[in-house]
Amino acid sequence: MSCANKSRREFLGTTAVATASLAVAPGVMLIDMAHGRAPEEAASSSVRWGMLVDTNKCDSGCTDCVTACNTENGLSGDTSETGSQWIRKVELKDMRTGKATSLPMMCQHCAEPPCVDVCPTGASFKRADGIVLVDKHICIGCRYCVMACPYKARSFIHEALADQNPDVPRGKGVVESCTMCVHRVDKGQTTACAEACTKAGHDAILFGDLNDANSEISKRVSTFATKQVRADLGLNTGVRYQGI
Amino acid sequence: MMISLAKIRTLLNWKMGALIAALLTISAVSVASSEPESNSGRVPKPKIEIEKGDKCVEDEDFMRRNHMKLLMHKRDETMHKGIRTKKYSLQNCIECHASKKNNSVLGSNENFCQSCHSYAAVKIDCFECHASKPKVQPSAGFFHPIVPPATPGVAATDKESHGLSYSMRQQMRSNVNEQNNAGVTR
Numbered sequence: 001m002s003c004a005n006k007s008r009r010e011f012l013g014t015t016a017v018a019t020a021s022l023a024v025a026p027g028v029m030l031i032d033m034a035h036g037r038a039p040e041e042a043a044s045s046s047v048r049w050g051m052l053v054d055t056n057k058c059d060s061g062c063t064d065c066v067t068a069c070n071t072e073n074g075l076s077g078d079t080s081e082t083g084s085q086w087i088r089k090v091e092l093k094d095m096r097t098g099k100a101t102s103l104p105m106m107c108q109h110c111a112e113p114p115c116v117d118v119c120p121t122g123a124s125f126k127r128a129d130g131i132v133l134v135d136k137h138i139c140i141g142c143r144y145c146v147m148a149c150p151y152k153a154r155s156f157i158h159e160a161l162a163d164q165n166p167d168v169p170r171g172k173g174v175v176e177s178c179t180m181c182v183h184r185v186d187k188g189q190t191t192a193c194a195e196a197c198t199k200a201g202h203d204a205i206l207f208g209d210l211n212d213a214n215s216e217i218s219k220r221v222s223t224f225a226t227k228q229v230r231a232d233l234g235l236n237t238g239v240r241y242q243g244i
Numbered sequence: 245m246m247i248s249l250a251k252i253r254t255l256l257n258w259k260m261g262a263l264i265a266a267l268l269t270i271s272a273v274s275v276a277s278s279e280p281e282s283n284s285g286r287v288p289k290p291k292i293e294i295e296k297g298d299k300c301v302e303d304e305d306f307m308r309r310n311h312m313k314l315l316m317h318k319r320d321e322t323m324h325k326g327i328r329t330k331k332y333s334l335q336n337c338i339e340c341h342a343s344k345k346n347n348s349v350l351g352s353n354e355n356f357c358q359s360c361h362s363y364a365a366v367k368i369d370c371f372e373c374h375a376s377k378p379k380v381q382p383s384a385g386f387f388h389p390i391v392p393p394a395t396p397g398v399a400a401t402d403k404e405s406h407g408l409s410y411s412m413r414q415q416m417r418s419n420v421n422e423q424n425n426a427g428v429t430r
């Protein structure tokens with residue numbers, strides 16, 4: 001049998017199996033297609049991960065998302081000059097009406113990220129699915145991106161670290177910011193902050209695929225008025241807010 | 245000027261002598277290195293504590309020479325494309341090679357990574373950022389996490405030995421189901 005024949009057979013074989021499993025368990029297949037990616041499959045631009053924060057549901061005293069993020073990513077959470085924090089609660093007050101708003105702020109995962117534009121080494125980059133990351137293997141710690149980010153989302157690791165979470169490598173001398181929990185997202189899970197918020201019963205943070213018309217986040221974004229913080233900068237952020 | 249035959253003969257003899265001496269030295273070294281206790285030879289060798297590792301993801305020889313290339317390739321694939329297969333992943337290396345004594349690949353000159361690197365005076369900086377300990381405590385089982393125990397008489401297919409795809413998908417599915425049950429909307 002020739003090689004070409006063999007691979008054709010194999011192809012036919014796998015197709016048959018795929019079709020069969022689709023017929024046997026359509027629900028399972030659909031879940032996989034909607035949320036999960038096989039580990040060997042690269043992130044694709046058909047997806048744009050994003051988060052929607054409903055500020056009406058965000059409780060001003062609550063810091064569950066911050067705590068969850070610190071725990072998940074092994075951050076100190078301390079707000080001193082050398083402390084690490086990727087998400088903060090921001091308190092806003094309308095001076096005329098007195099209306100107070102509390103909301104979580106993290107890296108906004110801009111579609112046109114200024115941090116990437118200014119990075120001289122290419123360490124700051126945007127993944128195909130919209131998640132903006134720092135490749136710490138390449139980062140030289142110059143902190144141009146820290147200056148360029150309009151959201152003050154980036155910080156620098158000043159001190160040597162030990163006992164990192166194996167899923168979240170972090171070390172001295174490089175810049176870091178919210179990774180949109182990329183290690184969880186790649187496994188088909190939601191972000192730590194969104195999960196914690198839901199667990200606490202607030203349901204203020206919604207994570208999902210902005211490109212998928214059927215996703216909860218897309219439906220909400222297309223139904224309700226949502227805002228990008230500093231929309232005037234035209235960065236097309238992946239994190240959007242409702243009620244500000 | 246012509247060299248006399250006698251001169252050529254002495255030259256040859258000298259060369260042969262040197263060759264024989266060299267051969268003798270080589271065989272002496274190889275005798276020494278084939279002795280069981282690694283430090284009994286004249287050349288000290290690293291003492292590596294190998295906990296699991298009856299079977300690595302590639303041949304031992306290949307891994308010795310190329311583990312850094314595999315890791316480098318893998319790191320770029322993971323970081324930029326989000327490809328998170330277990331084969332060649334640093335996390336997976338650590339899961340298998342962490343010592344049972346201190347649950348790490350570093351710490352003493354017998355620990356898996358540190359032994360060779362300090363012997364060869366090659367600085368490793370992976371662990372300034374990456375955890376040197378596995379996420380899960382090493383299990384009692386002695387099998388490589390991504391090389392399933394062979395069933396006698398059944399040849400492992402490529403899919404079984406390399407792809408965690410099936411079990412990973414199962415995992416993913418159960419995660420998704422868990423979240424759906426917990427009412428997480430995404």
Ligand code: SF4
Pocket residue numbers: 106107108109110113114115116132148149150151152153154177
């Ligand atoms: S919010 Fe800041 S760090 Fe995040 S992508 Fe935009 S510019 Fe970069």
Ligand code: SF4
Pocket residue numbers: 068069070072073086087106177178179180181191192193194
């Ligand atoms: S997505 Fe993950 S890294 Fe980003 S703020 Fe939320 S918990 Fe932190």
